[in-house]
Amino acid sequence: MKWSYFFTSAVGRKIVMALSGLFLISFLLVHVGLNSCIFYDLNTPFTDPTDNGSMFNRAAHFMGNSLVIRIIEIGLFAGFLLHIIQGYAVEIKNRRMRNQGYKIGLGNRGSTWMSRSMAILGTLIFLYLIMHVSQFWVPSRITHTLEPVTYHNGAVETHNLFLKMYDTFQSPLIVIFYLIGVFALAFHLFHGFHSAFRSMGVHNKKYLTMLKTLGYGFTIIVCVLFALMPISMYLNWVSPN
Numbered sequence: 378m379k380w381s382y383f384f385t386s387a388v389g390r391k392i393v394m395a396l397s398g399l400f401l402i403s404f405l406l407v408h409v410g411l412n413s414c415i416f417y418d419l420n421t422p423f424t425d426p427t428d429n430g431s432m433f434n435r436a437a438h439f440m441g442n443s444l445v446i447r448i449i450e451i452g453l454f455a456g457f458l459l460h461i462i463q464g465y466a467v468e469i470k471n472r473r474m475r476n477q478g479y480k481i482g483l484g485n486r487g488s489t490w491m492s493r494s495m496a497i498l499g500t501l502i503f504l505y506l507i508m509h510v511s512q513f514w515v516p517s518r519i520t521h522t523l524e525p526v527t528y529h530n531g532a533v534e535t536h537n538l539f540l541k542m543y544d545t546f547q548s549p550l551i552v553i554f555y556l557i558g559v560f561a562l563a564f565h566l567f568h569g570f571h572s573a574f575r576s577m578g579v580h581n582k583k584y585l586t587m588l589k590t591l592g593y594g595f596t597i598i599v600c601v602l603f604a605l606m607p608i609s610m611y612l613n614w615v616s617p618n
Contacts, residue, residue, distance in 0.1 A: 430539025
């Protein structure tokens with residue numbers, strides 16, 4: 378099989394969507410873990426309310442200055458673009474095949490709302506991603522316009538990304554837009570997580586049930602944490618000292 382045919386055939390596109398989707402799911406796990414460092418600033422018996430974003434800033438500094446991570450970032454952006462392009466290609470082809478609709482709509486008997494709305498949900502996530510990258514990744518990695526902060530008695534200087542997050546999430550409109558993006562991501566993952574494995578050839582009902590349960594659990598935990606980040610900063614549960 379030619380590579381060009383693999384990327385344009387129906388089966389090839391689904392496999393590419395599945396592989397790129399699984400790669401992006403692994404990225405979400407790393408990203409939510411790193412960003413959850415902001416919660417160390419909470420006032421609880423297990424955290425330090427005087428942390429002032431130190432753990433998060435130092436973790437972000439490590440990720441930004443690791444050669445391996447920077448190389449993976451290139452693959453990450455490529456994965457996003459490939460997933461988006463192939464997703465739209467699959468949606469366009471499906472719409473062309475559905476030009477002659479059923480006389481009686483099947484509704485959720487034929488497919489779930491989530492599976493029918495993957496393109497809409499993906500578009501919302503794409504818009505959310507553009508705003509997220511422009512607000513945090515660009516000033517941190519490209520323009521270097523963030524306020525500096527030092528740790529270890531001045532031995533380590535990094536961007537105060539924690540302060541940037543706090544300032545950004547003081548806008549209720551931005552918080553609402555981020556929450557819409559997180560909800561779109563949740564519904565996208567509810568269907569996409571187990572569908573990726575199905576596209577890779579997993580059809581055993583027992584395994585698919587396990588994967589669906591795992592996907593629901595993963596989605597709920599990850600998306601709740603992502604949603605709590607702007608909420609906690611807007612409500613000043615987490616804030617610079």
